[in-house]
Amino acid sequence: MHKSLILSSGFHLFIIFFAMITLPFVAKKPLDIPPIVSIELIQIADETNIPYAPKAKKIIEKVKKEQEKLVSEQAPPKKIKKEKPDSIPLPDKKVEKIKKIEEKKQNPEKEDNKVKQVSEFEKDEMFDLNQIAALIDKSKEEMALTNEKSLDVSQSQDPTMNSQGLTLTEEDALKAQIFGCWSIPLGLPYNENLLVRIKLKLKPDGTVTKTEILDHARMNKPGQGFYKVLAESALRAIQLCQPLRVPSTGYERWKDLQLNFDAREMLEG
Amino acid sequence: MIRKIQTIVLLILFFFPNNVHSLIEVDITRGNLNPLPIAVSPLFSDEKTTSNGKKELEISDIGSEISKIVENNLRRSGLFNPLDKKAFLQKSDIAHFKPRFEDWGLIKAQALITGKVSLIDDKLKVEFRLWDILAGREMIALAFTTVPNNWRRVGHIITDKVYERLTGEKGYFDTRIIYVSEKGPKTRRIKRLAIMDQDGFNNKYLTLGNELVLTPRFSPTNQMVTYLSYFKNLPRVYLLDIETGLQEVVGDFPGMTFAPRFSPDGKKIIMSFAKDGNSEIYTMDLENRIVEKITNHPSIDTSPSFSPNGKYIAFNSDRSGYQQIYTMKSNGKSVKRISFGKGLYGTPVWSPRGDLIAFTKLHKGKFYIGVMRTDGTGERLLTENYYQEAPSWSPNGRVLIFYRETKSDSEGKGFSAKLWSIDLTGYNERLVETETDASDPSWSSLLSN
Numbered sequence: 001m002h003k004s005l006i007l008s009s010g011f012h013l014f015i016i017f018f019a020m021i022t023l024p025f026v027a028k029k030p031l032d033i034p035p036i037v038s039i040e041l042i043q044i045a046d047e048t049n050i051p052y053a054p055k056a057k058k059i060i061e062k063v064k065k066e067q068e069k070l071v072s073e074q075a076p077p078k079k080i081k082k083e084k085p086d087s088i089p090l091p092d093k094k095v096e097k098i099k100k101i102e103e104k105k106q107n108p109e110k111e112d113n114k115v116k117q118v119s120e121f122e123k124d125e126m127f128d129l130n131q132i133a134a135l136i137d138k139s140k141e142e143m144a145l146t147n148e149k150s151l152d153v154s155q156s157q158d159p160t161m162n163s164q165g166l167t168l169t170e171e172d173a174l175k176a177q178i179f180g181c182w183s184i185p186l187g188l189p190y191n192e193n194l195l196v197r198i199k200l201k202l203k204p205d206g207t208v209t210k211t212e213i214l215d216h217a218r219m220n221k222p223g224q225g226f227y228k229v230l231a232e233s234a235l236r237a238i239q240l241c242q243p244l245r246v247p248s249t250g251y252e253r254w255k256d257l258q259l260n261f262d263a264r265e266m267l268e269g
Numbered sequence: 270m271i272r273k274i275q276t277i278v279l280l281i282l283f284f285f286p287n288n289v290h291s292l293i294e295v296d297i298t299r300g301n302l303n304p305l306p307i308a309v310s311p312l313f314s315d316e317k318t319t320s321n322g323k324k325e326l327e328i329s330d331i332g333s334e335i336s337k338i339v340e341n342n343l344r345r346s347g348l349f350n351p352l353d354k355k356a357f358l359q360k361s362d363i364a365h366f367k368p369r370f371e372d373w374g375l376i377k378a379q380a381l382i383t384g385k386v387s388l389i390d391d392k393l394k395v396e397f398r399l400w401d402i403l404a405g406r407e408m409i410a411l412a413f414t415t416v417p418n419n420w421r422r423v424g425h426i427i428t429d430k431v432y433e434r435l436t437g438e439k440g441y442f443d444t445r446i447i448y449v450s451e452k453g454p455k456t457r458r459i460k461r462l463a464i465m466d467q468d469g470f471n472n473k474y475l476t477l478g479n480e481l482v483l484t485p486r487f488s489p490t491n492q493m494v495t496y497l498s499y500f501k502n503l504p505r506v507y508l509l510d511i512e513t514g515l516q517e518v519v520g521d522f523p524g525m526t527f528a529p530r531f532s533p534d535g536k537k538i539i540m541s542f543a544k545d546g547n548s549e550i551y552t553m554d555l556e557n558r559i560v561e562k563i564t565n566h567p568s569i570d571t572s573p574s575f576s577p578n579g580k581y582i583a584f585n586s587d588r589s590g591y592q593q594i595y596t597m598k599s600n601g602k603s604v605k606r607i608s609f610g611k612g613l614y615g616t617p618v619w620s621p622r623g624d625l626i627a628f629t630k631l632h633k634g635k636f637y638i639g640v641m642r643t644d645g646t647g648e649r650l651l652t653e654n655y656y657q658e659a660p661s662w663s664p665n666g667r668v669l670i671f672y673r674e675t676k677s678d679s680e681g682k683g684f685s686a687k688l689w690s691i692d693l694t695g696y697n698e699r700l701v702e703t704e705t706d707a708s709d710p711s712w713s714s715l716l717s718n
Contacts, residue, residue: 175297178297182299183302184302185437187432187438189622229437235404239403257292259294260295266298
C-alpha cells in the first residue's frame, strides 16, 4: 500500500516536473499585441488653430483690421465669384490659384487692386497665404530695425557695453597698422622677457594724446638696456603710426588702450 | 551697525567690477625688419679752430669723412638706411644744437646723428649727438679726444655707440680682421698674414710670405694672434702681438696640426694634431706650455672651439662614420653629437653670445655656412656656394665672416678667394673688400670696450 502510494506520488511528481520543463517550449508564444492607442475623432476647423507667435499674432490682427476697414470701405462686388464656396477646386485650378498668389506676392500694388475686386471669401483665403508672407517680411524688417537700434546704443551710449573689447576686424586693422610702423631692434635677445606694455590715451580721430610705459621703472634699471631699447622702439612706432586706425564709433570703449609689444616671436625667427 | 557696513562693502565689491571700464589690450607681436631710416649729418668744424686756414680745411674734411664712415658702417650692417644728404633741410651746425624735428621727420628720418670736430692743442676732439626724431629728444651725446690721424677709429666708435643705443646690442665696427692674403697662381700661392679694419681700410701685412701661414685666430681678450706656419715643412704654432709686432713660437707639433684657437680667457690654446697617426684634440697652457690631451678616440677629431664661458668645446669628428659636430665638457667628458642633418659638418665655432654654433656643411657638392643652437636644434643654412668655409663671428655674435673661392677653369684661370660677411638673417651678404685675394679670416674683439 505504502509502496504503491510512494510510486504514485513519485510518478505524479515526475509528470509535473516533466510538464514544467517541456511544456514552455511546446507552448506557442503569445501574440505581441501593440499597446492600445486611443484616437479622438474631431472635426477639422475652417482655420487652423495653431497659435501664432505673440508678436506675429499682434501684427496679423493689426493688418487684418486694416484689411477689414479697407473692405468695408469698398463697394460690394458686382459679380459673385465663379467658384462656389462649397465646391472643391480641381487640382489644376488650385495650381493656377497658387500661381496668381505668387504673382501678387511679387507685386504688392497689384495685390491691393485685386483685393478690392474679389469676394470676401477669396479675400480671406488670400490673406492667409499672402499676408503671412508679407507679415514675415515686415517682421523681419522690424527685427532689423530693432537690431540696428540696439547696435547704435551698444556702440555709443550703452555703458554696459564698455567692457567689450575691439572686434576682430578692428583689432586686426590696428595691429596691421602698427606692424608696419614698428622697426624691431634686431639686436635684442629672444630668450629674455621683453614685453613692453604701453597705455595710450586717444582722441576720437586716433591721435595719441598721452603714452605711458607701464613698467617704466625698468627703463632706468641697470642691466635693462634691452628693455629700454625695445620700449623706445615701441614709442617710435606709435608716434609714426598716429593717427591710429581706431573704429569710427564707440570712442568710450577705446579712448584708453593698452598695446603690448612683444618681439620674441620675430627675434626667435 | 558693523554688520551693515560689512554688507554694504561686500555689495560694493560685488557690483563694482561690473561697472569698471576694462582696458582694451592689443598684442603687437610682429613688426617690420626694414632698415631704420637714419640721417647722418656731416660733422661740422668748430669756429674756434678757424684761426689757421689750413687746419680749418683739414678739420672740415675730417668731419665729413667721419660722417661717411658712420654712414657706410650703418648701411653695411643692414639694419639702418642712411638717408641721402641732399634731402637734408637743416644745416649741420644748427642741427647739432637744436634740430628742427619736423624738418627731419619730413624726410622720414627716425633718428639723426649730428656732431662737430675741433682741433685743440693738436688733439682732435669729436662730439656727436644721436636724436630721436619721432620722440623729439636727444638719446646720447658723447665726445672723444684723440690724435688727428686716428679719425677713422673715431668714426667706428661713434657707429658702435649709435648701433648699441638703437639695437640694444654692442656694435662690431671698432674691430679688426686678420686674414691670409693670397697672391699668385693657384699652384704657387704666396700667403701672408694681413690685418685690416673691419671695413677693409688700414690694411697691413704682418709676415713676408716666405713661409706658408694658415688659420690665424684672434685672442678674445687682447690683440694677440695665434697662427700656424710651416717651418722646414714642420707645422709650428706662433703667437703674434699685433701692437708690438713681436712673434713667439709656441711649439712644434708632429704630423698634421690644425687650427689653433685661444680659450676664452686667453690663457690656453686648443688645437688638434696627429700623434701616432691619430688626430686628437689637445690644449696647451701658454704660461707653462703643458700639453693636455682632451679627446681619446680612434676616429679623427679636429677643429675645436671653446664656448664663451670656457666650460664646453665644440669639435668635429668622424666617429659616427661621417664627419659631424660634437660637443663635450672642457675636460673631454660627456661627448654628445649635435649635428644630424645630411652631409658633412665641420669647422664649428661657438658664438660669442653663447647661443649658436656656426659651421660649414658640405652636401651634394655644395658648401654651406650655417648656424645651429648649441644642442643641435634650429639648424639654419645662411649661404650656399661652390666653395666656402671658415666662419668667424663678429664680437657681438650677429655677423659671420668667411671666405669663398671661385671655380677655376682647366688652365687654372679664374680662381679667386674673397672674404664675405653675412648676418644671422641670411639676407645681408656682402663682399669685404681686400687688396688681394684673401682666406681664413678671424674677427677681433672690440678694440674699445
